[in-house]
Amino acid sequence: MDAEQLREYGHKMVDFIADYYKTIENFPVLSQVEPGYLRNLLPDSAPNQPDSFQHVLDGEVAQLILEFIRLHIQAKILPGVTHWQSPNYFAYYPSNSSVAGFVGEMLSAGLNIVGFSWIASPAATELEMIVLDWLAKMLKLPEDFLSAGQGGGVIQGTASEAVLVVLLAARDKVLRRVGKDALEKLVVYASDQTHSSLQKACQIAGIHPENCRLLKATSSTNYALSPEFLSETISQDLTIGLIPFFLCATVGTTSSTAVDPLLSLGKIAKSNGMWFHVDAAYAGSACVCPEFRHYMDGVEVADSFNMNAHKWFLTNFDCSALWVKDRSALVQALSTNPEFLKNKASQANMVVDYKDWQVPLGRRFRSLKLWMVLRLYGLENLQCYIRNHIKLAKHFENLIAQDPRFEVVTPRIFSLVCFRLLPVRNNESHGNKLNHQLLDAVNSTGSAFISHTVLSGKYILRFAVGAPLTEEKHVNAAWKVLQDKATSLLAESL
Amino acid sequence: MDAEQLREYGHKMVDFIADYYKTIENFPVLSQVEPGYLRNLLPDSAPNQPDSFQHVLDGEVAQLILEFIRLHIQAKILPGVTHWQSPNYFAYYPSNSSVAGFVGEMLSAGLNIVGFSWIASPAATELEMIVLDWLAKMLKLPEDFLSAGQGGGVIQGTASEAVLVVLLAARDKVLRRVGKDALEKLVVYASDQTHSSLQKACQIAGIHPENCRLLKATSSTNYALSPEFLSETISQDLTIGLIPFFLCATVGTTSSTAVDPLLSLGKIAKSNGMWFHVDAAYAGSACVCPEFRHYMDGVEVADSFNMNAHKWFLTNFDCSALWVKDRSALVQALSTNPEFLKNKASQANMVVDYKDWQVPLGRRFRSLKLWMVLRLYGLENLQCYIRNHIKLAKHFENLIAQDPRFEVVTPRIFSLVCFRLLPVRNNESHGNKLNHQLLDAVNSTGSAFISHTVLSGKYILRFAVGAPLTEEKHVNAAWKVLQDKATSLLAESL
Numbered sequence: 001m002d003a004e005q006l007r008e009y010g011h012k013m014v015d016f017i018a019d020y021y022k023t024i025e026n027f028p029v030l031s032q033v034e035p036g037y038l039r040n041l042l043p044d045s046a047p048n049q050p051d052s053f054q055h056v057l058d059g060e061v062a063q064l065i066l067e068f069i070r071l072h073i074q075a076k077i078l079p080g081v082t083h084w085q086s087p088n089y090f091a092y093y094p095s096n097s098s099v100a101g102f103v104g105e106m107l108s109a110g111l112n113i114v115g116f117s118w119i120a121s122p123a124a125t126e127l128e129m130i131v132l133d134w135l136a137k138m139l140k141l142p143e144d145f146l147s148a149g150q151g152g153g154v155i156q157g158t159a160s161e162a163v164l165v166v167l168l169a170a171r172d173k174v175l176r177r178v179g180k181d182a183l184e185k186l187v188v189y190a191s192d193q194t195h196s197s198l199q200k201a202c203q204i205a206g207i208h209p210e211n212c213r214l215l216k217a218t219s220s221t222n223y224a225l226s227p228e229f230l231s232e233t234i235s236q237d238l239t240i241g242l243i244p245f246f247l248c249a250t251v252g253t254t255s256s257t258a259v260d261p262l263l264s265l266g267k268i269a270k271s272n273g274m275w276f277h278v279d280a281a282y283a284g285s286a287c288v289c290p291e292f293r294h295y296m297d298g299v300e301v302a303d304s305f306n307m308n309a310h311k312w313f314l315t316n317f318d319c320s321a322l323w324v325k326d327r328s329a330l331v332q333a334l335s336t337n338p339e340f341l342k343n344k345a346s347q348a349n350m351v352v353d354y355k356d357w358q359v360p361l362g363r364r365f366r367s368l369k370l371w372m373v374l375r376l377y378g379l380e381n382l383q384c385y386i387r388n389h390i391k392l393a394k395h396f397e398n399l400i401a402q403d404p405r406f407e408v409v410t411p412r413i414f415s416l417v418c419f420r421l422l423p424v425r426n427n428e429s430h431g432n433k434l435n436h437q438l439l440d441a442v443n444s445t446g447s448a449f450i451s452h453t454v455l456s457g458k459y460i461l462r463f464a465v466g467a468p469l470t471e472e473k474h475v476n477a478a479w480k481v482l483q484d485k486a487t488s489l490l491a492e493s494l
Numbered sequence: 495m496d497a498e499q500l501r502e503y504g505h506k507m508v509d510f511i512a513d514y515y516k517t518i519e520n521f522p523v524l525s526q527v528e529p530g531y532l533r534n535l536l537p538d539s540a541p542n543q544p545d546s547f548q549h550v551l552d553g554e555v556a557q558l559i560l561e562f563i564r565l566h567i568q569a570k571i572l573p574g575v576t577h578w579q580s581p582n583y584f585a586y587y588p589s590n591s592s593v594a595g596f597v598g599e600m601l602s603a604g605l606n607i608v609g610f611s612w613i614a615s616p617a618a619t620e621l622e623m624i625v626l627d628w629l630a631k632m633l634k635l636p637e638d639f640l641s642a643g644q645g646g647g648v649i650q651g652t653a654s655e656a657v658l659v660v661l662l663a664a665r666d667k668v669l670r671r672v673g674k675d676a677l678e679k680l681v682v683y684a685s686d687q688t689h690s691s692l693q694k695a696c697q698i699a700g701i702h703p704e705n706c707r708l709l710k711a712t713s714s715t716n717y718a719l720s721p722e723f724l725s726e727t728i729s730q731d732l733t734i735g736l737i738p739f740f741l742c743a744t745v746g747t748t749s750s751t752a753v754d755p756l757l758s759l760g761k762i763a764k765s766n767g768m769w770f771h772v773d774a775a776y777a778g779s780a781c782v783c784p785e786f787r788h789y790m791d792g793v794e795v796a797d798s799f800n801m802n803a804h805k806w807f808l809t810n811f812d813c814s815a816l817w818v819k820d821r822s823a824l825v826q827a828l829s830t831n832p833e834f835l836k837n838k839a840s841q842a843n844m845v846v847d848y849k850d851w852q853v854p855l856g857r858r859f860r861s862l863k864l865w866m867v868l869r870l871y872g873l874e875n876l877q878c879y880i881r882n883h884i885k886l887a888k889h890f891e892n893l894i895a896q897d898p899r900f901e902v903v904t905p906r907i908f909s910l911v912c913f914r915l916l917p918v919r920n921n922e923s924h925g926n927k928l929n930h931q932l933l934d935a936v937n938s939t940g941s942a943f944i945s946h947t948v949l950s951g952k953y954i955l956r957f958a959v960g961a962p963l964t965e966e967k968h969v970n971a972a973w974k975v976l977q978d979k980a981t982s983l984l985a986e987s988l
Contacts, residue, residue, distance in 0.1 A: 001515060001591060001593060001962040001963055002510065002593065003512045003515040003516040004514070005593045005598060006508070006511065006512045006515060006593045007509065007595075008598075009507060009593050009597045010504075010508030010512065010596070010597060010600065011505055011508055013597045013600045013601060013604075014500070014501060014504030014505055014508055014600070015501065016601075016604075017500065017504065017604035018497045018498065018500045018501035018504065018957040020498070020604065020605075021495060021500060022497040030613075031613075031615065031616050031617070033617075034615070035612065035839055035844045035845045036619060036620070037616065037620065038616070038620035038621060038624060039620065039624060040971070042621075042624050044627075044629070045627075045628050045631045045632075046570060046625075046628040046629070046630075046632060046868040046869070046872070046873055047868075047869065047872045047873070048872055048873045048874050049873075049874055049875070050869065050872040050875065051783040055946070064870070067868075068870065070870070071600065072681045072869070075510060076617075077617045077621065077862075078617075079617070080615065080617025080618075080620060080621075081605060081615050081616075081618075082607060082613070082614055082615040082616070083605075083607075084605075084607045084615075085495070085605070092608075092614075092834070095606060095607070095608045095856075096606075097495060097603070097604070097606035098495050099496065099499045099503050100496060100502045100503075100602060100960075101603075102500060102503075102504070102603055102606075102923070103503045103504060103507040103559070105600075105603035106504065106507045106508070106511065106603065107510075107511065107600075108517075109505075109591075109595075109596055109599035109600065109810050110511035110514060110591070110596060111575060111577075111578075111579070112578060112590075112591035112596075112810050113575060113576060113577075113578045113589070113811075114578060114589045116810055118529065118585075119525075119576070120525075120528050120576055121525065121574065121578075121631075122525050122529070122532070122574040122575075122576070123525070123527075123532060123570075123571045123573070123574025123575050124574075124575075124596070126530070126531065126532035126533065127532060127536075127571065127574075128534060129542075130533060130536050133538075134539050134540040135540070137538075137539045137540070138539075138540060148536050157651065157854050157856070158854040158855060158856045159852060159855075160854040160855045160856070161854055162805055164696075164853065166858055168697075168698060171700075172697075173866065180702065181678060183677065183700055184675060184838055192582075195832075196830040196831075196832040196835075196855070197830075197855055199830055200830050200853075200855075201830065201953075203501050203662075203666075203827065203830075204658075204662060204699070204853065205698070205699075205700060205705070206665075206699060206700035208674065232759040242579055242711050245873050253818060254832070254834055255833070255834055273621060275545050282522060287716065287871065294530055302563065310856075311601050312667055316554060316603050317606055317607075317608055317856065318854075318856060318858060320765070329545070332698070334694065335696075336690040336691075336693055336694050337690075338689075338690040338748070339749070339810040339946075339948045340586070340749055340945060340946065340947045340956070341586075341690075342946075345529055350529045351529045359652040359654060359655060359658065360651050360652040360655050360691075360812075361590075361653075361654045361690070361691055361694075361695075361699065362653060362654070362804075362811065362812060363973050364811060364812060368571075372562075373542040373955060374541075375542055375562070375566070376542070376544050376545065376558070376562065377542040378541045378542055378543040379541070379542045379543075380538055380542050380543055381543070381544070397544060398592075408574075409502075411671035425501060426897045432714055439650065440838075451834060452833075452834065452836075453833050453834045460755065462834070468495040469495055484729060489660065
């Protein structure tokens, strides 16, 4: 660790990354390599000595990193990169990068502290508490979620970890009440549109797979969970002696941005003594705009709420914000207290030790990047940013409406458009094949990257606007590719 | 995301971080702030508009980040930072930063991809497989752990996540055999010196706390787990109908770098059909040197092996390398296959999808930094690096031996020295208090940071050499502070 070498290398890497963003549209968005491509390009084992050690001996430090970038990163790595930051990226959900988020990551990597306890770097814990209070206020979360009371926020790596830790907190809370041998009786509820991370969390927590009720949501509710269906299912489970203990609702599902009716669902959960978790991993960001905040109405009855600042909020991956009303439930499920970590501040209960709010012990200084995003952009700019993407998604929706060969499948709510090429002669199974082919055809051009889902048996294309660099011209260009490829496919299928 | 703004901000941040390393010795190693210090320095909520928006309007982009660094980072954050990269940091275990690790992190933050599946960025998956094969070869791991066969390596965030995922794999494997209702009969074994992350993994996985056998290790084995004791305990458990299924052994325990006898322990595990995990989170790095490799002997009977490249291997946090012999066991425990992630390469089983080897779905491009460390430093430099720290620890040990007021408590094996100030008149309880006071006295100077543990009821000080910038003069200076503070305390206690 030589400070001047870090300066030289760092500056070269900054230039490389800035140049990457300037030329990002030149790369195929979806990497076009074949499986195993890299194995052929790299040696079988690590070098005994650095490749270009001679340069270092000669003092040509800057030369070494430039060669490394050219010979290794540009030639071997970049061809295998799928460019999530490309303005032509419309797949899955976005993973935002920004200048503030990027330099925040740099600072975190530079300080390189491990903030498991308050004492391990007080600023890491305190900044995280403060910044999550800020974000909670931007989202108009109820005061119970703020750190001043019994609740508070914490940065998890991903929404998967967020739902896992609250599931564990809920599991252990109910088992303390009914006895630890009742695990096999515990039942979890959600719609079948809920993210797969809930199912994974259940697997990890030892919830029996048959007790993970993923209730069918249909087009009749725009793929939202029906409170009546939930109520009936809970009643049936209670009748046969099972113990309902956890409900997960979603604001903005992964397939189609469906919004579950939080208030009705939450009331059912509460009247049955269940933990109520709200997953707004994607759409939570939009709720900082007053006109979208109502999608979160009902969050006041929730026990926990999650949104991913790394998705659509300009904070580099990973940064998943989780709030709970009762932090002691998390701590009871996740704390350990080994001698080698004991210290005055923790023992005296004067501080929060985030190690007890998460799965791992070690943790990065992730609040820096979120703090820099909030501070350097401010609420108003973030609202503009969200609104612009939603405007672009509306624009894409309008383009589809003008082409009778296509249809929008579910009502667009945020910045995702679910659409498809209509099947020829109402042949649904051929329609599914056609849309699958259209997806592959578009993605293999490298000029845009979209993804898919299946709703009520229909193969659907997903167009998610959310990359920071995306402008109207990119949406138009992607639409042009879609139209052209559709024309070719329809001609072939005649 | 403006490329030129990224360049400006990035360069300023690189300079700030390089300057930080140049002046790092000026800061108190352990932050001396009081709980709640930051709340008083920051506003109650995020700004509506960026503080210094005027500067951006004026085009003074570089000025904005410089002011931010000065007014916010330097003035408010740094006082609350405990400086893990300081050469005077000797606490816990190290968390290494290096130029290669740092620029690798920068590149990962710059590309900002989310590599859950191969298709999401083929280079991320493939580089990780290749680099973990490289590292496995450097550690002379058996071939079964390489990706060419049924095994392979994966980067987890921390050793906590590594032990959790293999525990889950083992749990589900045995439950498939004996029936899923047998969870309460499953028993885990380890010594009481094992890292607390095992206990936490058991809590998460639903292993009953009374079935988590942390067998007492004593000074008679230098705090290593006794195979005889393990064997007896397993026999007793079998007699009463319990199901032993998981053994965790450690190479280099957290308290005192104890090394469990892998081969004897592993044979017992194997003859009882148990999963055998080896945790070498800290000491694994040393095993790239031939003279230390024998501490891992017996790893050939293990099912999984873990070392943290972010501890003592110049790779910025987080980067915990885990290898398994049977990757299908991980995948069976952790896979989900939602429609929205389906793709040709995954469906055809042509690729590894690391989402199924870990808890979260999303994952960062962490192999970049490890790759750059291996490539830019090479094996020989890494070996020198390790040996130098071990030499410095030996030097510290010699200093202690020359002062009859102190004793080395357990034999030094790697770069951790466990020592204490001898109790006056053999009063052990006063001795414990004395060493606790000595720890606080040294750490409150800010000139060095050490930590502690308790072994056989004795309060022990831990001096872990491992920060990249540490030289002999820093060890000498820390020793001088320890001696001076000991002199004062002993005078007071007369």
